[in-house]
Amino acid sequence: MLVVVADVAGRNFLDRPITGVAEFAARSVASIVFLQLAAAICSGRMTRSDFLLRLIGARSRTALRVLEVGNAALGALLFLALAFMAWPELAQSWQEHEFIGVQGVYTVAAWPFRALIVLGALIAALAYALQLPALWRGEFEQGDPA
Amino acid sequence: MSDLSLGALLIGALVVLVLLGIHIAVALIGIGFIGIWLVREDVQMAMRLLYLSAYNGVADYIFATIPLFVLMGLLVSVSNVGKDTFDVAESLLRRLRGGLGVATVAANTVFAAVTGVSIASAAVFTRVAVPEMVRHGYRTAFAAGTVAGSSVLGMMIPPSLLMIIYGVLAEQSIGTLFIAGIIPGFLLAAMFVVTIVALATFRPQLVYDLRRREAADMQRRLVPALGSGEIARKLVPIVALVVLVLGGLYTGFFTPTEAGGIGAFGALLVALARRSLGEGRMWRVLHETGSVSVTILILLIAAGFYSRMMSVAGIPEAISALVQDAGLGPYGFLAIYVVILLFLGMILDSSSILLIMTPVAVPIATDLGFNLIQFGVLTVLAVEMGLLTPPFGISVFTVKSTLNDPAVSVESIFAGSLPYVAAMLLVLVLVALFPALSLALV
Amino acid sequence: QQRINVNIGSSHPTTNIWAYAMKEVFQPEVDRILKAAGGKYEIRWREAYGGTLYKFTDTRAAVKDGIVDVGMVGTLWENSAMPLQNVTYFTPFATTNHELLIEIFDKLNTTVPALRDSWAAQNMVPLSSLITDSYDIYATFPIRTMADLQNKKINAPGTSANWLNGTGATPVDGALTTYYTNIQTGVTQGALSFASGIGPARVYEVAKHLTRIDIGSMYFGAVAVNKRFFERLPKEVQDAFVQAGRATSKAHGEHVTKVANAAMETMKAAGLQLSDLSAEEKQKWVKSLPNIVQPWLQATGENGKAVLKAYFDELRARGVKPLRDWDRENL
Numbered sequence: 001m002l003v004v005v006a007d008v009a010g011r012n013f014l015d016r017p018i019t020g021v022a023e024f025a026a027r028s029v030a031s032i033v034f035l036q037l038a039a040a041i042c043s044g045r046m047t048r049s050d051f052l053l054r055l056i057g058a059r060s061r062t063a064l065r066v067l068e069v070g071n072a073a074l075g076a077l078l079f080l081a082l083a084f085m086a087w088p089e090l091a092q093s094w095q096e097h098e099f100i101g102v103q104g105v106y107t108v109a110a111w112p113f114r115a116l117i118v119l120g121a122l123i124a125a126l127a128y129a130l131q132l133p134a135l136w137r138g139e140f141e142q143g144d145p146a
Numbered sequence: 147m148s149d150l151s152l153g154a155l156l157i158g159a160l161v162v163l164v165l166l167g168i169h170i171a172v173a174l175i176g177i178g179f180i181g182i183w184l185v186r187e188d189v190q191m192a193m194r195l196l197y198l199s200a201y202n203g204v205a206d207y208i209f210a211t212i213p214l215f216v217l218m219g220l221l222v223s224v225s226n227v228g229k230d231t232f233d234v235a236e237s238l239l240r241r242l243r244g245g246l247g248v249a250t251v252a253a254n255t256v257f258a259a260v261t262g263v264s265i266a267s268a269a270v271f272t273r274v275a276v277p278e279m280v281r282h283g284y285r286t287a288f289a290a291g292t293v294a295g296s297s298v299l300g301m302m303i304p305p306s307l308l309m310i311i312y313g314v315l316a317e318q319s320i321g322t323l324f325i326a327g328i329i330p331g332f333l334l335a336a337m338f339v340v341t342i343v344a345l346a347t348f349r350p351q352l353v354y355d356l357r358r359r360e361a362a363d364m365q366r367r368l369v370p371a372l373g374s375g376e377i378a379r380k381l382v383p384i385v386a387l388v389v390l391v392l393g394g395l396y397t398g399f400f401t402p403t404e405a406g407g408i409g410a411f412g413a414l415l416v417a418l419a420r421r422s423l424g425e426g427r428m429w430r431v432l433h434e435t436g437s438v439s440v441t442i443l444i445l446l447i448a449a450g451f452y453s454r455m456m457s458v459a460g461i462p463e464a465i466s467a468l469v470q471d472a473g474l475g476p477y478g479f480l481a482i483y484v485v486i487l488l489f490l491g492m493i494l495d496s497s498s499i500l501l502i503m504t505p506v507a508v509p510i511a512t513d514l515g516f517n518l519i520q521f522g523v524l525t526v527l528a529v530e531m532g533l534l535t536p537p538f539g540i541s542v543f544t545v546k547s548t549l550n551d552p553a554v555s556v557e558s559i560f561a562g563s564l565p566y567v568a569a570m571l572l573v574l575v576l577v578a579l580f581p582a583l584s585l586a587l588v
Numbered sequence: 589q590q591r592i593n594v595n596i597g598s599s600h601p602t603t604n605i606w607a608y609a610m611k612e613v614f615q616p617e618v619d620r621i622l623k624a625a626g627g628k629y630e631i632r633w634r635e636a637y638g639g640t641l642y643k644f645t646d647t648r649a650a651v652k653d654g655i656v657d658v659g660m661v662g663t664l665w666e667n668s669a670m671p672l673q674n675v676t677y678f679t680p681f682a683t684t685n686h687e688l689l690i691e692i693f694d695k696l697n698t699t700v701p702a703l704r705d706s707w708a709a710q711n712m713v714p715l716s717s718l719i720t721d722s723y724d725i726y727a728t729f730p731i732r733t734m735a736d737l738q739n740k741k742i743n744a745p746g747t748s749a750n751w752l753n754g755t756g757a758t759p760v761d762g763a764l765t766t767y768y769t770n771i772q773t774g775v776t777q778g779a780l781s782f783a784s785g786i787g788p789a790r791v792y793e794v795a796k797h798l799t800r801i802d803i804g805s806m807y808f809g810a811v812a813v814n815k816r817f818f819e820r821l822p823k824e825v826q827d828a829f830v831q832a833g834r835a836t837s838k839a840h841g842e843h844v845t846k847v848a849n850a851a852m853e854t855m856k857a858a859g860l861q862l863s864d865l866s867a868e869e870k871q872k873w874v875k876s877l878p879n880i881v882q883p884w885l886q887a888t889g890e891n892g893k894a895v896l897k898a899y900f901d902e903l904r905a906r907g908v909k910p911l912r913d914w915d916r917e918n919l
């Protein structure tokens with residue numbers, strides 16, 4: 001917010017925009033998503049449709065547990081795959097001094113953004129994986145499963 | 147297996163996973179992953195595309211401002227600006243059945259002139275309007291559905307991201323498209339109002355929680371109507387915010403994408419002036435902004451990856467062949483086209499649908515003698531209905547994430563926004579039958 | 589007869605000048621050549637045009653990683669990974685003849701080792717050069733003297749921001765899709781752009797004045813094929829690709845000419861006012877530019893020097909007199 005305000009103010013009052021604000025802001029937000037992902041998973045805020053889940057849960061606790069465990073296992077696997085794929089990209093970005101921007105206008109190192117994806121995806125996978133035992137024991141069933 | 151049957155299978159699998167309560171982002175990524183793996187017979191390819199979607203999927207300024215719109219909504223809500231505005235609306239619209247629903251639609255219409263993205267409208271008004279409607283005895287699902295439903299005005303009333311995308315793809319004047327959207331946009335708003343009033347009159351049990359409504363009514367009788375001084379005092383902050391954002395936009399101080407940043411900044415000043423950020427509330431607002439934004443953005447990333455899978459599987463091509471081979475007259479073509487858009491709207495995000503369908507449909511529409519401006523308005527209307535239809539309805543998900551109330555399920559919000567989908571369909575038919583609705587101002 | 593699957597695609601729809609010739613010329617030309625050679629091989633094209641498979645941020649990765657086998661690569665967006673290809677953006681006021689630029693880069697991409705290797709390093713083989721027609725200023729006001737640019741805000745994304753350095757105008761970020769609203773609402777008063785691009789974006793509806801500055805045509809990128817995929821193709825098919833690539837280059841140049849002329853006619857009919865910046869004022873602009881190629885040379889080292897020299901040598905060999913001798917100034 002402050003960067004956007006500063007950019008607007010700079011452009012209108014000083015005729016000096018902060019170049020690259022759009023690109024930098026976009027990159028940052030895209031990476032921060034992954035850092036925050038684990039928190040959303042742990043606090044059960046990932047969007048889902050639990051209509052059928054509630055019906056199933058009322059009839060069979062086991063079926064509910066299988067679904068919950070399957071969900072978390074699938075999530076863990078997919079984010080692990082993402083981290084696995086993101087790692088070489090990070091290494092390459094670091095080695096080749098990848099940047100965003102334009103030589104002579106502004107340049108920002110790109111590796112931190114790529115690193116955030118590796119880190120975020122790993123923690124997200126971990127967050128799903130750590131839920132597995134509790135879900136299997138059915139510990140979340142009392143309150144809302146979501 | 148043909149492309150279409152494979153596509154049907156992959157879509158079916160998504161629907162099943164979503165119904166089984168798999169996190170929607172996980173379901174989208176999972177089916178996308180398996181689909182690419184199967185079609186290309188290459189697991190590496192699936193992983194590469196997943197990485198590209200993750201790294202670049204939301205790395206666009208338009209998405210980067212979503213957290214700012216969320217923040218703006220939360221600040222407006224924490225500083226009671228939203229509550230005050232709705233107190234005034236309630237006081238003025240007392241006599242009108244469904245008055246607060248009408249107020250929500252009206253507020254969304256004004257806000258639509260600021261934002262070009264419906265998610266922004268949904269994020270702002272969930273926190274502002276839903277609690278107030280509930281406080282005044284509305285059913286939570288109806289309130290949430292109203293916010294989701296009226297959020298589509300954000301992309302119907304100019305500026306509109308979807309119209310810009312259509313204009314570029316169809317090589318039509320974006321300014322003309324904007325103007326063409328004005329009447330249908332207001333018609334849509336009017337239709338929403340009619341829907342609300344009609345429901346409140348004839349099916350009040352759908353709109354109100356009747357027991358709470360009675361309690362709210364009792365209380366209301368005790369509270370006298372607001373005096374004009376009180377009304378003015380309560381309205382100053384919101385009017386200042388609207389003037390700041392609209393004024394800044396139309397005098398060229400900032401762009402629609404930047405409006406979120408400026409709006410949030412204005413809301414922050416109001417909140418500071420009202421001393422509503424003490425006792426750790428500022429921290430809670432920021433924390434909440436983060437959690438809400440991440441659940442919306444991860445869905446956008448997942449949806450982007452899923453639509454890439456559709457492309458790998460050749461679904462867009464198969465569908466375009468289907469449309470081209472159908473050999474129908476203008477209205478037959480239009481009907482098929484809208485059905486396809488509605489169908490895609492169930493499973494894809496709006497910009498992907500436009501990217502897939504516009505290049506296919508525009509040449510056919512031209513041959514059939516359609517006015518491409520009218521066609522654009524129809525296209526955007528149909529695509530926007532997808533924001534509200536299950537299983538993938540991003541406006542509904544945005545409301546759900548922002549509301550963060552376990553008692554309000556995704557399905558109940560989908561159900562709550564159903565009347566608005568119906569109203570949109572009606573407007574769509576009207577715009578198709580009466581070209582003047584879109585072309586009169588052009 | 590042997591069938592070969594080829595995935596071909598782009599981040600832009602085929603109505604776009606860069607993707608147009610891939611679908612309209614490259615594909616049919618490969619088919620035609622193979623058929624004429626006896627039809628031993630037949631290509632089964634799997635198309636993914638229009639950004640349904642990947643966005644403009646990923647044109648390099650898409651071909652490099654084999655997400656498509658043949659694709660449009662916008663090196664303009666790859667300042668970090670493929671800086672050499674962007675020499676034209678750091679050396680403005682060189683040539684306005686885009687067909688000539690295609691010819692030059694078709695040649696440089698194969699003859700200059702540094703350029704050739706930089707494609708190979710990205711696991712790609714360039715088949716056909718892509719360019720833009722010449723950049724000018726589309727604005728709400730005509731530019732008669734450099735003073736007219738003082739304190740104006742002009743959309744000039746990425747590298748083109750450099751071109752406004754020293755003019756007194758402020759570059760504002762953006763893209764073809766944002767210019768319209770930016771200018772309409774007054775966020776900017778104009779945009780640096782080229783006719784074939786800005787025509788479809790309808791910016792002339794809000795910016796009624798085109799001042800010809802002749803900043804020049806720019807090298808945009810190439811239609812390229814994944815190198816590993818290419819090397820596994822039978823020799824006959826490889827040759828067909830290369831030959832079709834040349835035809836694509838030619839067709840692309842002619843298409844851009846056609847689109848730019850048509851856009852100009854449409855814009856004029858819609859009331860666009862044309863004027864030329866006088867030679868004197870243009871000289872002032874060119875002279876006032878700082879040495880903008882310097883940071884690029886620093887980043888690219890010996891390879892950059894070789895490319896800059898080869899590019900300007902080719903320009904002069906074709907009778908072009910660049911308004912500023914970026915090479916002599918720096919080498």
Ligand code: NA
Binds near residue numbers: 262
């Ligand atoms: Na709007």
Ligand code: NA
Binds near residue numbers: 492493535539
């Ligand atoms: Na939908």
